[in-house]
Amino acid sequence: MELSRRNFLKVGAVAGALGMGAGLAGCASPSGSSAKKEADKNAAASSEDWLGEAPNLTPNDCSKTVETEVIVVGSALAGSMAAYGAMKNGAQVTVLERNAAPHIGGMTISFFNSDTQKEAGLPMYDPVKTANDMFNLTQYRSDMRLNTLWINRSGELMDNLRKDFLEPYNQYYLPLSLEGIFPDPDQEITSYISTGVAFSETDILTDFTHNIHKFLEDKGVETYYKTKAEVLVQDDSGRVTGVIATDENGDHIHFKAAKGVVMCTGSFGKNEAMMKKFFPKHFADWALKYNSYEAYMGSDPVTDKQMDDGLGHRMLCWAGAEMEEICGYAAWQTTAWRSFPYLLVDTKGERFMNECTSLLTSAHIVADLPGHEGYVWQIIPTNDFQMPSSFGYDKEAAAKMFDIEKTEHYEADTIEELAKKIDVPADALAATVKRYNELCEAGEDLDFRKSKRYLDPIDDGPYQAWKMQYLFYCTLGGVRCNDKMQVLDENWDPIPGLYAGGNTVGYRFGASYESLLHGGSNGLASTHGYVAGESAATL
Structure with a gap:
């Protein structure tokens, strides 16, 4: 870790603080009065039918069955941490990824009060003050239990990753603090909550993402790429027992989960009906037009369809989950x-x-x-x-x-x-x-x-x-979960066998991502995914 913290920040930590890379400065952007006409022309989807009907698929429609203990749907940051949490607790884990490669976004991940950060001489944060600062920054719209879970468990996650993965796999990491780097001499804004760890000198989380998947594979986690989850399977009691997915050949596969399913499927920003349901009209029109979600797929092979279509959110709701009514971005x-x-x-x-x-x-x-x-x-x-x-x-x-x-x-x-x-x-x-x-x-x-x-x-x-x-970039709204990352129904009761992490989870932010929470979205996704996997393996 020869790169200094200050030099890192000069070349790239701003992108990390935003949870985003720097490669979009040249994105072409249409302008003029034609934009409104185009938006109106394409605004055919009704926000009232955003959920739609679940696919009429049953295990009898499947050409084969795969039995496992914990299924993780989605292989990006939250999904990989969910797989890690479940694997670390002894479960057999299967990951389903509809793309040919994981989605990659952000440069840093935020952890609180880990031994790793303490040894690097970085400041430790008062959990009480930090939790209340977060609640204020999110306009009192976040669930403090989810924020507190991040504060309480993320340090443990960082130290476990360091021992199990980072050092054995020679994965670069650099604990950071923005204190003194982003000065606020006039005290116009709340202090930065700055606890990020960088995993690359100049790039987004590309190496980290590929290396964590290599680590998981070495530990027995099996990932099915180009395999699209379609619907959750529930027994007569309502317990989620598996997933029906479709492979690249169009064949249906029944994945049976003896312990649980963790949904980590990301944003719904390209779903027109959902955007118009959960955001104001002008915002939804703009977001649909200037969606840049796939900018982080890099040179890896991708499908020819946008990934952030909200299918994971709808799968959860078909199974009885309740969506956050006003979502962040x-x-x-x-x-x-x-x-x-x-x-x-x-x-x-x-x-x-x-x-x-x-x-x-x-x-x-x-x-x-x-x-x-x-x-x-x-x-x-x-x-x-x-x-x-x-x-x-x-x-x-x-x-x-x-x-x-x-x-x-x-x-x-x-x-x-x-x-x-x-x-x-x-x-x-x-x-x-x-x-x-x-x-x-x-x-x-x-x-x-x-x-x-x-x-x-x-x-x-x-x-x-x-x-x-x-x-x-992405939506930050989703379904309601408790502090074990169990998905809750409309009565706030857990849906047995169903868990979630990442941007599939609601009640984490206010109207928008908060740039004062350095690496916050990735931090929440990592810790929530880790706990979701742990819970799926042990509850």
């Missing part, structure tokens, strides 16, 4: 300068928010702006002002992380010329810039209360406009 922005709080304007040329806010919690604001295109413009002057980053890295590092030339941007000698190039009203943009400059000169942002240290007047041409396109 994860999203981020393209452009190398996204964490530098320059003046932002919408498509009408007007300022609309404090630019120094959480990167990930503003997508719904932007999606609701006039035109509902999900993009805004950064207006940048030419001067010697060294704009501080609100997220801890300098411009040189940002330029290395993101290919800035792939970001749509324009330059002009006057504000009026710039307005024409970006197709916003020139008089409105000029008025916005004039007002912004007055606030900068006064040293006080009376309109949105941005900190004085970020007030840089737009007073030195030529002027630049950088397009900041918001991209949707």
Whole structure:
């Protein structure tokens, strides 16, 4: 582990803190009034029929039967940790993956108070304060039992992984802390909950994902790739006893689970009916149009269909589970300068928010702006002002992380010329810039209360406009579970034999992913998956 924590953060930890990689700076993004017409044209799905009917499949329709003890549906991070948790507790484990390879996302995983982090000299977190901070950050919408489970058990998971997998398999790992790296001298926001561990120097979790699957295979876990789970099998008492799946040849297979089934099937962001059921219309339209879920499949073979169709959520609900009624999301922005709080304007040329806010919690604001295109413009002057980053890295590092030339941007000698190039009203943009400059000169942002240290007047041409396109990544809503990760029915009673982890689980976030929870989505997915596998093997 020769890479220093500070250098790691300069080249890539921002992507890890967001739980996302940096390779989407150049994503093409349609614009203009045609977008709304296109969205309206394609908005045929009804949110009321999002669930649909379960496939009429029974074990009698299957060409063969595979008997095992614990079945894990989905092989990404939560699924691999579920397989690990079940295997570590002595169970025979079978994993079903509909793709040819696991989905990969994020750079860091968050663990609390592990011996590994303590030995690295990192700060330990007070469980009481941390649990309450999380509850506040999620707008009191998360289930504190699920957050507390993460706080209480993730350190154990990290130390077990280190002993069983990381060191024996020479898997790179580096405990991190963002304290002192992402400064907040004005105390405008809650302190970062920063407990991430990186598993690559520059990449997302590619090596970790492939290596953990090699480890699981060596320990006897069998994975069926290109095998799509279709429906859960239940006995007369309602207990889940297995899964009916379809292989790449179209043959049905009955997988029988003597102990339990763990569902770790991820996002439903490409399911139009579900998006319109569990999100506001403008947000759903934007998310469907700018879904970037498959960006992390890399060079591995993939199917020709989008994976995040919500089938796992529907399988759970067909078996009696209850969905969270208002779901959260994860999203981020393209452009190398996204964490530098320059003046932002919408498509009408007007300022609309404090630019120094959480990167990930503003997508719904932007999606609701006039035109509902999900993009805004950064207006940048030419001067010697060294704009501080609100997220801890300098411009040189940002330029290395993101290919800035792939970001749509324009330059002009006057504000009026710039307005024409970006197709916003020139008089409105000029008025916005004039007002912004007055606030900068006064040293006080009376309109949105941005900190004085970020007030840089737009007073030195030529002027630049950088397009900041918001991209949707995944949904963060799902079914209700208890602290053993048993899936609950509408009466909050466990459905026997059924467990869940990852983005299939609900009540973990508020309206959105919270960037102050460093590696939070991966952290929750890992711990919840691990406990789900453990419970399936032992209860």
